[in-house]
Amino acid sequence: MNRELQLKLQAHLDGELPPAELGDITELLAHDQDAKALYMELQATRELVRGNELALKLTESREFYWSKIAREIDRNERTQTAPNRTRDFSWLRRWVLPLGGVAALTVLLAIALQAPSSSRSGLRLAEASELETTVDDTSMNSFRSESEGISVIWISSH
Amino acid sequence: MIKRSTLRFSLVSLLSLLWATMGFGLTETRAGDLRLKTQLIWATDEEKPKEKKLKEVESKLADKLRRFYKWKNYFEVSSTNVVLVANVPQKLTMSRKCEMELKRVDEATIELKFVGEGKHIRTVRQKVKPLLQGEYSIFGGDDKEKDSDAWFVVISQAGP
Numbered sequence: 001m002n003r004e005l006q007l008k009l010q011a012h013l014d015g016e017l018p019p020a021e022l023g024d025i026t027e028l029l030a031h032d033q034d035a036k037a038l039y040m041e042l043q044a045t046r047e048l049v050r051g052n053e054l055a056l057k058l059t060e061s062r063e064f065y066w067s068k069i070a071r072e073i074d075r076n077e078r079t080q081t082a083p084n085r086t087r088d089f090s091w092l093r094r095w096v097l098p099l100g101g102v103a104a105l106t107v108l109l110a111i112a113l114q115a116p117s118s119s120r121s122g123l124r125l126a127e128a129s130e131l132e133t134t135v136d137d138t139s140m141n142s143f144r145s146e147s148e149g150i151s152v153i154w155i156s157s158h
Numbered sequence: 159m160i161k162r163s164t165l166r167f168s169l170v171s172l173l174s175l176l177w178a179t180m181g182f183g184l185t186e187t188r189a190g191d192l193r194l195k196t197q198l199i200w201a202t203d204e205e206k207p208k209e210k211k212l213k214e215v216e217s218k219l220a221d222k223l224r225r226f227y228k229w230k231n232y233f234e235v236s237s238t239n240v241v242l243v244a245n246v247p248q249k250l251t252m253s254r255k256c257e258m259e260l261k262r263v264d265e266a267t268i269e270l271k272f273v274g275e276g277k278h279i280r281t282v283r284q285k286v287k288p289l290l291q292g293e294y295s296i297f298g299g300d301d302k303e304k305d306s307d308a309w310f311v312v313i314s315q316a317g318p
Contacts, residue, residue, distance in 0.1 A: 152296045152297075155297065
């Protein structure tokens with residue numbers, strides 16, 4: 001018995017066989033023992049499945065259960081289409097983001113380089129000094145007050 | 159194998175950094191010139207002469223000077239913003255008879271030359287450190303014309 005006949009026996013059992021073929025299959029079952037054995041086996045299997053199928057009880061309403069499935073399908077579809085959108089903005093990832101990073105680095109460099117130069121924008125008098133004079137009796141002394149933020153060199157010519 | 163996008167990113171980064179380095183190099187050179195405010199101050203116990211156009215020294219500085227010196231009044235004779243370029247002297251007129259030349263010799267040394275009636279009187283070479291905002295570097299001395307008075311040259315950071 002070929003596969004086509006097996007499928008026709010299954011269709012007959014399910015009541016899906018076209019009326020034109022019904023006569024041939026009924027005659028086959030009447031005379032072919034293999035066909036009849038297969039038919040009876042399929043029939044027994046169907047009865048077994050029908051009688052022992054587990055009933056699934058939902059904890060929520062039927063509508064809510066199916067709406068969850070619908071939402072999940074919808075979400076999956078959106079996830080699958082997302083890469084296309086990303087591809088549309090791929091230039092952003094390739095150019096703008098690296099340039100943004102470089103710009104941030106540049107700003108940091110600017111801050112790092114500007115800080116010491118701004119602190120050099122003046123001259124605080126240090127301790128050591130050197131005096132060259134054409135006038136006698138000239139003396140020089142210095143002091144610094146950290147609290148007042150002043151450094152003084154006093155030149156006395158007396 | 160290096161991805162093309164990675165190579166492009168590296169090239170852009172390198173060019174940007176090169177630009178940034180060159181740009182800041184120029185800024186640093188300009189920043190090497192010091193912008194300073196110099197004030198010539200006359201210290202005296204006398205009241206402000208009516209015939210002279212003198213300005214009272216700002217209270218913050220005057221109070222600091224009063225804490226260390228005996229004089230009651232401090233008048234600003236002149237105030238000048240100077241850009242101190244290395245080895246280029248800046249002339250400051252203290253009075254009709256007296257001038258001062260301020261020069262930056264190197265990163266850590268300044269030179270102050272006092273000239274009286276066209277003759278060199280004295281030169282002070284002074285080691286310097288970075289001056290912080292709000293600090294003052296002060297040169298002072300007795301007034302040769304009037305023993306009881308004094309002069310001060312105050313150096314501070316020039317305003318923006």
